Amino acid sequence: MTADHGESPATAAGTGTADLTLDAKVAEADLPPQLVAQSLGEYMRASWLRIRGGNSGVLPVILAIVIVAVVFEIITPEHAYLRPSNLVYIFGLSTVYMILAIAETIVLLLAEVDLSVGAVALIGGAIAFKLVQQPGPNWPWWAAILAALAICGAFGALQGALVALLRIPSFVVTLGGFLLFSGILIIILGGADSTVSLNTDDPNQNFIYDMVQGLISPLFGWIILAVVVGVAGTSQWFRAAARRRRGLVTPPVGVTVIRIALVTIVGAAVVLVCSVNRGTTLKHVTGVPWVIPIVLVVLAAWTITLQRTRFGRYMYAIGGNPESARRAGVSLPKIRIWGFALCSATAALGGILLGSFFYGQYSTNTADPGQLVLYTVAASVIGGVSLFGGRGKAIHGVLGGLLIGGIAYGVSLLSLGSLSTPLTYILPGGVLLIAVLIDVQSRRGAGA
């Protein structure tokens, strides 16, 4: 294998063979369909072949979300599951899992695992909430959030160093980290029964409260949607045009158009659902929660980092084959430590959102860090991230998180009595096992 510092070794093999004919064997061999397809029809056929070859991307998780939505709509009392108020609530509940699953995805891409994300996230939230207290440190909200991200990032770097430099298995390091940080969390909160809450009368504290609870008025929501679709659409369009001009392989024009149309439809649906009054006739509650743009920003940031930067390419390279990445000149310890640090920093943001979701209250009972981790790993793997490294995207974490949140809320809607508590354990456990089973089988199918 030749060492090419600028290129990612994981993708180099596929890109090198510029075979433009559509042929089933090539399509199965991990080639993105836009590289081989000349027209929309060919593109669709190529995509189908990839799915049959065990490379289905986000399709299974989207299917699962649809199935979960339909099933719960049918079996919940009064068919309440898909009411706008519930949909918005599900999204709020899922954001924590989404952000944590994006964080976990970063580490999973390296073929490692981080079992401490739950505890680290809760520490991040507790730190941010503590720092804006008045009387108390009374830091501005942005400084408090940055401090939380930085401290948790440092925790992650510490664990990453143990994994990367000493090569201690990551699940052991982070299992110890989980216990350690769960203890530190209680110490930060100031004892087992203490609560930190935000005072919504203080605009500084209210900002953090609003991160999940705050709403953007419907009109404003439409404007933001228009801007997002406009920017995303034109950038897609121009990128395709630029590639075409330079004579590079590009997806057919039809695909670009369909993509932009899909983003518009999904965005419009979200804003529309959020614009319905979900309060009472006396007290109207409408609007898009702030957290939706927040999740979108995190998703966009991580998608760009993973897909468009050298750092991202190195992550996939290490996850795919650490030895060949090393021989290609990638510094494994550096990338691994950064991966763990960024995972923990992202998780800290999830923890802050978690506190905001629980109406600005933080206590040791807010969430069980152990259960949070399990939901998180399940969300990433269900979303389509491989446990074995090198396969997955940030969007998988978001979709997996939505699925887990949707299941968790749906179960709570069913009045199951004494069964509802056990089911909150059994369902994610079962879903995790099934997701991993699919992951293992699809890798076998792909011949890896």
Add this chain to the structure above:
Amino acid sequence: MTADPGQTPVGTGVGTADLTLDAAAVTADVPAELFAQSLGQYFRASWQRVRGGNAGVLPVLLALVVVAIGFQIANSKFLGAQNLVNLFEQSTIYMLLAIAEIFALLLGEIDLSVGLVMGLSSVVVAELVQPTGANWPWWAAIIAALLASTAFGAIQGTLVSRLKMPSFIVTLGGLLILEGVAIIVLGGSLVGIGNGGFTNEVYLYNIFWGTFSPVVGWILLVVLVGAAGGGLWLQDARKRRRGLETAPRSLVAMKILLIAVAGIAVVAICNVNRAHAGTIEGVPFIIAIVLVVLLASTALLQRTRFGRYVYAIGGNPEAARRAGVRLPVIRTWCFALAGLISGIAGVLFASWQVSLTTNIIKASNSYVLLAVAAAVIGGTSLFGGRGKTIHGVLGGLVIGGIYNGLYLLGVSSQWIDVAVAAVLIAAAVIDVLSRRGAPGKA
């Protein structure tokens, strides 16, 4: 590599019958008793092995001494008879779960569900003897709990070995499912076995809290030391007769003496009256239970073909497979055994807690970390192929000592968690570094 199904592939060192004492051979994993001719040579050889990164139980014994001296200085009650028995009672669960965990660790796998297998087993046993419910005899309830635990372990083992799923994920998902199942079995919010009016509940209660009377304790000790000493001596004599390499005679005598001294110390301490008022004395049943589990698992791992296969798989699965070892069978059995031993721990847990609640079931999960920590602190490698069940017992004692000592000092539980986490990570670091120090191992 030649395939010889009858022999264990890891024992390549035994083939070179080099009887001279030489440092290179010593560091290469050869047990010291194979070439030492006298007691002095034996000690020198052992010291070389320790320096070569093959320290065995020495570090954990050192840790035990440090823990004992440190806490004794901080609080003079620590080494009192009452606290020592207390400490052992607290450590029992760690010891048994660590032994269970070692069956997974030896394969190079991990079982994160041992804590909740224990939880499920404890709920099953407690529910089945309820006079208002199933009202089974106590022994039938125990058998049912152990069967359920073993079956769950076997299912997890099957997923790991046949479907090639990573063990930490299978057991992570498994523990979630178990948590739910245990809460369902628990039904209400509480189940207790502390009602003295029902024979079955009394039997269960006494498993953990019962003691041998002082005289029976001494008699059992004499029998035990006699059997162990006779066994060791006869084994040595038989080896000598057949012309095999044996450890020096004085070493065998010393081993027997050590066992006797340790045994007398334990029985003497336990026979002190440790009650504030009235009399509580005698060796607790649980010491005998831990000994039985330890001896049985040691015999299984050190003296049977199954045990050799376990070490072979942990050392190099591919080599073991080519030598004709059926990996899925051995792996599944190991997870089943881990389930069984966790189930035994569960019976003790139910007896120890007396009444079980949803919160206690949820808390049983946290024991998994302590079990892994105990095994690794004891000297079992996380990477498979290296470790013995005695490591679990000694490591469990260290963890129990740290918990007990910090608790005596009035340290709050979150700081104790922090301390144990630090110990786990330190043990893992030592494991990794000692593997690096040992030649020929990655």
